[in-house]
Amino acid sequence: MATTLSPARRREQTQSLPDWISTRLAPPGILATQPTRDGVCTIWIAATDLRPTLAALKEDASTTLMLFDLTAIDERGRTHREGQPQAAFTVVYHLLSLTSRADELRIKVPLGAASPGLPTISDLWPNANWYEREVWDLFGIRFDNHPFLRRILTPPTWTGHPLRKDHHARATEMPPYSLTEDEEMHEQHALRFDPARWGMKRHSAHSDFMFLNLGPNHPSVHGVFRIVLQLEGERIVDAVPDIGFHHRGAEKMGERQSWHTYIPYTDRVDYLGGVMNNFPYVMAVETLAGITVPPRAQMIRVMLAELFRIASHLVFYGTMAQDVGQLSPVFYMFTDRERVFGIIEAICGFRMHPAWFRIGGVAMDLPAGWDGLVRAFINDLPKRLDEYDAMVMRNPIFRARTQGVGAYTTAEAVEWGVTGPGLRATGLAWDYRRHAPYACYDQLEFDIPTAANGDCFDRVAVHVAEIRQSLRILRQCVDNMPAGPIKAEHPLTCPPPKPRTMHDIETLIHHFLGVSWGPVIPAGEARCCIEATKGLNSYTLVSDGGTTSYRTRIRTPSFAHLQMIPLLSRGVMIADLIAILGSIDFVMADVDR
Structure with a gap:
């Protein structure tokens, strides 16, 4: 019986993944191919090639290609970067095929130190939403056209980006903590719930809405976790999870x-x-x-x-x-x-x-x-x-x-x-x-x-x-x-x-x-x-x-x-x-x- 090959498998049998990507990039094409100890195919591309490359990969692999992880590296204090493009920050996209391990792919994008940023891919993979918010929160790398780019693991009043190398790692590296009355009022004001700031909007012109906090310590949520519910009657119109209460770095x-x-x-x-x-x-x-x-x-x-x-x-x-x-x-x-x-x-x-x-x-x-x-x-x-x-x-x-x-x-x-x-x-x-x-x-x-x-x-x-x-x-x-x-x-x-x-x-x-x-x-x-x-x-x-x-x-x-x-x-x-x-x-x- 004949076997029907997926697009990813057909490509795999005809040309290597870097070659396939290279044919779809404008000059200079792939910036580097990086050998790694884990053997995962790792390529560097320019920021302008990011969205076209990921869109082509997703279309080629149909629904079997998962955005497995999205993170960043602060390269500014690193010594051993032989064969890698110059970068102050690197954003890493890890793709995983659920058809074949051979289609596991790591794509890296080098960024400069001044106002680093990339276009969002949350419209390509919806799970990129939180990953991009996490990178923004912890590294300060913005994602243009992101629907809701705000802090996700640290409080909204946090200053700095904790996973940058110039951010302190221990409390002993900072002066003793103090909180003035004005600063306390600022913190309290930041906790006020504003539906518009949470991305919520009216869905019906003829209904009243009620907002309900589920948590942050409701017994059914198995941890300190909050969901802001927008209700119409007893039905949920919208829900916005609020995480980060357990974050400890x-x-x-x-x-x-x-x-x-x-x-x-x-x-x-x-x-x-x-x-x-x-x-x-x-x-x-x-x-x-x-x-x-x-x-x-x-x-x-x-x-x-x-x-x-x-x-x-x-x-x-x-x-x-x-x-x-x-x-x-x-x-x-x-x-x-x-x-x-x-x-x-x-x-x-x-x-x-x-x-x-x-x-x-x-x-x-x-x-x-x-x-x-x-x-x-x-x-x-x-x-x-x-x-x-x-x-x-x-x-x-x-x-x-x-x-x-x-x-x-x-x-x-x-x-x-x-x-x-x-x-x-x-x-x-x-x-x-x-x-x-x-x-x-x-x-x-x-x-x-x-x-x-x-x-x-x-x-x-x-x-x-x-x-x-x-x-x-x-x-x-x-x-x-x-x-x-x-x-x-x-x-x-x-x-x-x-x-x-x-x-x-x-x-x-x-x-x-x-x-x-x-x-x-x-x-x-x-x-x-x-x-x-x-x-x-x-x-x-x-x-x-x-x-x-x-x-x-x-x-x-x-x-x-x-x-x-x-x-x-x-x-x-x-x-x-x-x-x-x-x-x-x-x-x-x-x-x-």
Whole structure:
């Protein structure tokens, strides 16, 4: 039977991606092609070529091309930029094809120091809206014709742009904080709600409108988060999410901590994901340093990641049922979560934030009896999941509250950057563990659960099915755990084992320097991505050849997913919005970082 090739695949078989782009650019064409440690095709183009290039790429790849990330780099303090165009700032566009990993593409645009700016692409990809606001907020790079260019993560009264290299990184770098009476009045005035400033407008000439604050600490929003609702009667006319209450500068902290000491900070991003946050970070450092992780450490990492996936999904399952009025399930499911934490604590010594992955492997080997704990859990949980199916998924009230509510299509999901269970609920069987395998996932058997309608019910159903697939992966890890070391023998980044430091002074000094100062990572750039609990989570690291990261970029799934709230909420009742919020499965620290 003949196979129909997508436009992207046909192009891929005939010419390289840089060549294809070069034929569509005016002179001087592509400014540079940059080699990177992660192997992602990275090209530099001029600002004037940005929109035509991205528009042509999107048209060529149809709906399979996702704007995966959009960020910036302050280049002004960087030393190692060999082969790259002169730039004070660089704006980076990362595109991801859901058809082929070969179509992963990084486009960079160099900008000068004086009033840097680019045209918006929010009309090409709607999810660019928040990403461009974030770049404006943190770097001061404007985006012309953006529909709503205002601060998104910092307060409206904030001065400066925090991710610029000339902005302070610690409070100790600033004088003691003080607030005069006039300054306090200015701050209070900035908090006043003005619908026009929020982009809201009257939609009907004959109706009165009511504005309602949902949050910033409503119990259904799973964190400090605010949505300003514009209501006509009991129906939502418009909704504007207000994020940033959890923002604490995780990316800025990544540029002041050593490569080792930043690992615990990653745990606090998706704080329900535990070591799942360590995973892409240490993989990116290992890619920069050229480290090969031993097979036993790889499988231990996968086992811990899947345990945290189950723990996170159980929280989602119980709180989702609670959000729509069913109070009992959350208590049962949190009991199972406690059992997961018991296993994690036995292995790592900590529960929610073990910070247990290390550059080159894991912190320590598995303790005696670990396999019995895991086997007992994976044998018991399926029966309890069957009970929860009867209690929740087959409950007629739960079905009435979730089926047909908050639905979106695969095409809409791609446009808005939706990944993970939210994407698979639309019917697309796309999982990063299968399409771009990392660690030892290519050695494990598991299915990719999907649904068909992309509504609240289907998003829950996919989460539940993923718990069962994680149990399947865990069983394979227990049955096939390889022997061998749990950390790479890599003197650049991996300190010698502690007992060996007592043998000679050279080993002791090497251990001391590795732990206190951290390693010196060769200059370069690398990005690593994983299928996290809520979608795709990636870390992009830029090393300038020092003991700290020059630029740390964290791309989280929840930031992209919350952008869809206005689209999903217009025309629905407030009660339906609560169901929609619960089904998105977000964590506010994952949004704000």
